[in-house]
Amino acid sequence: MKNNRKVVSMKLEHINITVPDAKAHAAVLVTLFDWHVRWQGMALDDGFTVHVGTDDGYLALYSPPWELTGIERRYHQRAGMNHIGVVVDDIEATEARVKAAGFTTHSHADYEPGRRFYFDGPDDVEYEVVSYA
Structure with a gap:
């Protein structure tokens, strides 16, 4: 059976993750990968976000104003x-x-x-x- 679907060009723009200190996490990534901070500022629920990456894609690092709970085991939680x-x-x-x-x-x-x-x-x-x- 032949697939007649149209091929669509796609590129991932960003991933948004929650971290305790977005600025500190971003600073490490700038050093390791020669990335730059694209934007930073206030975000959802009085949190703070830093967009760090390249001109083509980035990580959105979000820090809420409350203390975060521990990390679950990788590969063992739904949508982890x-x-x-x-x-x-x-x-x-x-x-x-x-x-x-x-x-x-x-x-x-x-x-x-x-x-x-x-x-x-x-x-x-x-x-x-x-x-x-």
């Missing part, structure tokens, strides 16, 4: 966020910056179509770093 994947040109240089910032890298893999590693970043958010270069 497991990790955020970031594509880089130079995986070795990025891994060096990640380690210099005090994070431990793990789960290295080298398979088609790219090389990758993971690390638990600020606020226990797991990042997958991949290079297709």
Whole structure:
């Protein structure tokens, strides 16, 4: 059976996650990935949001005015966020910056179509770093 659906171009613009301190989390990502703060300001329920990333896509980091509860086990809750994947040109240089910032890298893999590693970043958010270069 042939699929006659029209192919639509799509790109992910942003992901919005809740963190205890959006400014501090964003500062780490700026250092690790050479990103920039696109916007920051007051947000929902008197919280604060920082949009950090590139001109093409970003993470919206939201901090509410109340204390946050603990993180659930990844891959074990419905609609839970497991990790955020970031594509880089130079995986070795990025891994060096990640380690210099005090994070431990793990789960290295080298398979088609790219090389990758993971690390638990600020606020226990797991990042997958991949290079297709």
